[in-house]
Structures are given as C-alpha cells and as structure tokens.
C-alpha cells in the first residue's frame with residue numbers, strides 16, 4: 001500500500017467527488033465529436049453524460065454552448081480535452097501499430113472508450129483501471145448500447161492509491177511483454193507517493209520497447225489560478241471544484257525519475273499541439289492550463 005488517504009474521492013462512482021471529473025471529460029468529448037473540425041470523435045461520450053444524474057443539463061453538442069469557443073468551460077476547456085484526446089489517441093495508435101506493444105494499460109480510465117473506438121492491431125489487449133463504481137457505470141451504459149470493443153478489454157476495479165500492480169498478472173497482463181501505458185488526467189488527484197509508486201511500477205513492468213504518456217501540472221502553487229476563468233466556471237456552473245480535488249502536496253519529478261532509469265522523455269505543452277494541429281487552446285492571462293504538461297516516455 002502506498003497511501004490510503006481518502007481525501008479527494010468523497011462520493012464513489014460518477015455521482016460526485018473525483019469520479020464526476022470523468023463525466024466532465026465525457027461531455028467535452030461529446031462536444032468535440034460534433035464540431036465540424038473535430039480533433040477526436042467519441043460517439044459513446046454523450047451517452048454517459050445524458051445517463052448520469054450529476055451531468056443533467058450539461059451540453060453535449062457545440063450548438064448547446066451559447067458562447068461557443070469563448071466559453072471558458074464548454075468552449076476552451078472542452079477543446080483542451082478534445083486536443084488531449086486526439087494527441088493521446090495518436091500516441092497509442094503509433095505505439096501499437098509501429099512498435100511491438102500489444103498490451104495497453106489505461107490508469108484512471110474513467111469513461112475512456114478507446115478500447116471500443118480505436119482501430120487496434122490484431123492481438124491487442126486493453127486493461128482499464130479505475131474505481132469499481134466508475135467502471136460499473138461505464139459497463140452499464142456501454143452494455144445498453146451493445147458496444148463491441150475493437151481489442152480484448154479487461155476492466156480492473158482498483159484504487160490507484162493501493163498496491164494495484166499486484167492485480168495485473170492475475171488479469172492476464174504479461175510483464176515480460178512490452179506495454180504502452182496511459183495516465184490521462186489522473187496524477188493531479190493522487191498523493192505524491194502514489195504517483196511515484198505508479199512511475200516505479202510502470203518502469204518495473206515494462207521491458208524495452210514499452211512506452212508511457214502522462215499528464216502533470218507544474219505549478220508550484222495551484223491556488224494561484226483559483227480565480228482563473230476556467231476554474232471559476234467549472235466551480236460555479238457545474239459544481240466541480242478541481243482545486244479541491246487535486247492533491248496539493250509538492251509533486252515528484254517523475255520525468256527525471258524515468259530518465260534516471262534509462263527512459264527517453266519528451267515534455268510538451270498542450271499549446272505545442274494546438275500549433276501543430278491548427279486548433280485547440282492557446283495561452284491566455286491567468287491561465288489554469290499554463291502548467292499542464294504532457295510527457296511522452298519510451299523505454300529503449
């Protein structure tokens with residue numbers, strides 16, 4: 001066990017606490033899906049939002065967002081999630097189609113439907129780890145849609161502040177085979193010890209040829225952006241106080257830790273990809289996204 005503090009989870013499932021952030025990302029993906037210039041498409045996303053009590057009244061189409069792209073929550077922040085989804089889709093597809101990895105492990109998978117919507121190479125297996133109630137909600141909605149995964153899919157109900165790695169081999173994970181790991185929108189909610197355990201575990205369970213992508217926030221003082229348009233809109237309009245859910249202890253240097261173990265790492269800003277893809281959020285004053293970094297790591 002690394003740390004059992006329950007501080008940031010509160011309500012289980014997607015009804016509240018940290019689980020409701022999975023619905024926030026789903027709503028963003030639903031909106032992105034219906035943009036004429038969509039960066040990513042997830043046809044399942046709107047079904048989660050429409051089904052959950054906590055997200056009643058949230059938009060799932062661009063036309064339902066009155067101020068369009070200038071809306072700090074359903075415009076700019078939603079587009080951020082659309083961009084992140086696209087970039088990480090590309091990372092996973094590249095790692096599996098152009099590398100040897102056939103095991104994909106999604107940590108804090110939430111309502112991620114990549115196991116259903118991406119075209120995986122033959123023989124791929126996608127492990128999805130999140131808390132039991134979140135996975136149960138996802139199972140219920142996708143089951144109702146008769147959704148069929150495009151890879152073997154193994155949901156694993158675990159708290160990532162516990163010794164989650166122990167459950168993987170029993171679920172069919174082969175630590176001797178290369179894997180690609182995805183940690184999207186998760187690390188800010190975990191205590192530093194759980195982040196370090198996660199990084200060490202990924203390193204331990206990844207032979208050469210494996211890859212990892214994760215997201216961090218570099219700000220030394222997260223509260224400096226408390227009154228930013230993005231955090232304010234999220235708190236006031238849908239009742240999600242992200243800063244309250246984030247773990248605010250000093251963060252470990254995970255990229256440095258991986259580099260020390262022989263991984264090659266590349267640390268990018270989301271804005272790098274906005275410029276590359278021609279759409280997405282750009283920096284602005286008092287920007288809650290200023291410290292966000294996407295880290296891509298490869299084990300030679």
Ligand SMILES: C[S@@+](CC[C@H](N)C(=O)[O-])C[C@H]1O[C@@H](n2cnc3c(N)ncnc32)[C@H](O)[C@@H]1O
Nearest residue numbers: 021022108109110112130131159160161184185
């Ligand atoms: C912002 S959502 C992101 C979900 C998904 N990665 C995506 O991008 O669609 C954060 C997810 O992390 C999960 N999570 C947070 N803390 C966790 C923990 N201690 N153990 C397992 N899952 C956790 C939540 O349940 C939630 O589904």
